[in-house]
Amino acid sequence: MxxxxxxxxxxxxxxxxxxxxxxxxxxxxxxxxxxxxxxxxxxxxxxxxxxxxxxxxxxxxxxxxxxFSTDVPFDHAYDIPDAMKGEPDEEIPFVAQMILSGNMAGLAVAMSQAALSVDITGIQFFTQKGLYVRRLMQQMGLDELNDYIRELRANGDDESTRIANMLEEGREDLTDRARKFVERQYDLYAGSATEGMIESYLRNARLTNIEQHHYQQIRVIIRKMVKNLRDLHTRRKKGAKRGQLDFKKTMRSNIAYQGLPFDTRWKMKKIDRPKIMVICDVSRSVSTIVRFFLLILYSLNELIEKIDTFIFCSNLVEASSIFDKYDLEEAVVRLQTGTGLDIWMGRTDYGQSLRDFWEGWSGNLTNKTTVIILGDARSNFGEPEVGILKRMQERSKRIIWLNPETPSLWGSGDSEMKRYLPFCHIARECNTLNHLERAIHALL
Amino acid sequence: MKPFHDEKFSSIEVVQREFKQAGYICSRQIATTVYLAYHLCKPILVEGPAGVGKTELAKTAAFFLGVPLIRLQCYEGLDESKALYEWKYGKQLLYTQLLRDKLDQIIKGENGLDGSIQKLHEYDDIFFSMDFLEPRPLLKAIQEKKGAVLLIDEVDKSDDEFEAFLLEVLSDFQVSIPELGTIAAVSKPFVFLTSNNTRELSEALKRRCLHLYIPFPDQKLEREIVRTKVPDISERLETQLVAFIHEVRKLDIKKLPSISESIDWARVLMILHVDKLNYDLIHDTLNTFVKFEEDVKLVKEQLRSMAEKALNVTAT
Known part of the structure; x- marks a missing residue:
């Protein structure tokens, strides 16, 4: 190529x-x-x-x-002493000749050739810029140029000093151009390495520590993650034993039985998708991490057909509609602040929230439902209503609790995690994207 | 496909000009992609908002090449038997019944089971031959001798499985029928796939296609399109109309009016014998290009200022 x-x-x-x-x-x-x-x-x-x-x-x-933009322009030429014009001198190094004769096009060509031989496309980090500038200059014959300047200086006469000055100026200029050239190449080629590094950093960084400006990147990572997960899991389809008779398929599969409809095929396909209910704490104590919870919920909502989402602080409300109505940015803000929802953003009350859930939506819990609870279980010393969680556990397929705190902190202070723990099928620490990914994997 | 139409695809300019003559104004981007697709024998995946002429592009290409257009409309649940081929089961059954006597005669001479089967093997696969095959669009397209334009419309509406199945057709232009083997294209068809981006298509599919995104056209191009489709329109009306449509596109509404809607509106105005727009006229004919109740309400709210802007375009 x-x-x-x-x-x-x-x-x-x-x-x-x-x-x-x-x-x-x-x-x-x-x-x-x-x-x-x-x-x-x-x-x-x-x-x-x-x-x-x-x-x-x-x-x-x-x-x-x-x-395909034009290179760093090599436009201005030097005042060339007449003595230097005419036949190029074998003694003078090639770069010096070009500088002195003002052969800017020649310099440009020399630089791109040098760039090829030092393989500048390999540049990955901004710390390598200096290195590449030096390599580039060396390839172009910087050493010979320096030697020649030194020689001229040693000569000592006016004419030599003048040329030496001129060459030094040319050298500075050339270095400058080389630096710009390398900058540009860095912009072009270094992206992939840095992007890969940022991604691996973000995946393992604590979500609470991730800056707002990485938000967009996180979004991309999460989308990628959710898509992978979905690709892995949506294919679990199986033929159902009801629906419309698929005549053609039945015929085809029964040719072996003389066309007698012995092995019937139906048009219905049952797609084995998990039914998911997510209950998410949006109170201040988890506010830094909740953004990412919501982000991943939003992506899940786009990809998995049926998720019921609830958010709570002092009480609990259903929030699935927010995901359908608004785009990501707005949905996350709305959920975090509870705008347009009948939610009271006071002290976090796990007990009240569980009561609300039980009263309003416990009917939807079936043995196919997976309930995910996202929260730190810090209930400000209110009644935790462990009994409700127990009943929820009996009714549902699984309860997964994702807690942003490390397990050593569970149960300390107003954390009720230890009391909820027996009724969760899975309880995990979850504060990096990798944690989240593993949790969702377990879920599907 | 390739060798038959080389002269029609001699350069990008020719493509652009010929398409224009066929009534399709295409930007340089579109012409370049079509040109490349022909010469590289690659399918084109066309994306863009609804109504910018994605399907029309394929139709025009078929018209321009003088080959049949074979269209496969995708929808959820579309499968091989509807897209590729289907055995004519009824015919097969009927024939076996009818030929029962004949079969008896054939086997008559033989006594043993082995002999009979041997005999039957000589007439092998009679019932699984091309005569009993019902070709569906994909098979039809690769069997056309002089090539065809195959339009796979709204491929994003089909299932993932179907998309995977398309890969064989699109990259090798061949299809596998278990009973008959692989059938390769007589002449490679010119394939257009369109997508409205309701879901992300797979990497594998995209890799096999050239990708063309058709955005809403700028005012100049759209004016040209309207003029081509509605030749009787006055210049003033055309300018105002396009300017107003562009104003509407700036709004945040459910369904943005597309080119087809501009054309519809222009036609409506022609029937009303209008040669320039005014506020009342826009107000009364709004529903030809804004199709949702909420959208109509939203547009009406800002109609004054938008109309003023659009009407003044001609004044300057």
Missing amino acids: DRILENFILALRGSGVRVSVAESIDAMHVTDLIGYGDRGILKNALSAALAKTLTEKEIFHMTFDRF
């Missing part, structure tokens, strides 16, 4: 567009077909072959413009 295209695809991957090998081969055919002649057409054509969603298209356009 030609080098430019290869580097461009590298840059695209760096910016977060997933480009498979098959797609890069397509891109190659595309460039074979239309060539590099027309920028607009090339852009359209490559975007059709490489970027496959709307967001990817946006990234693609940005990267394309950056990648």
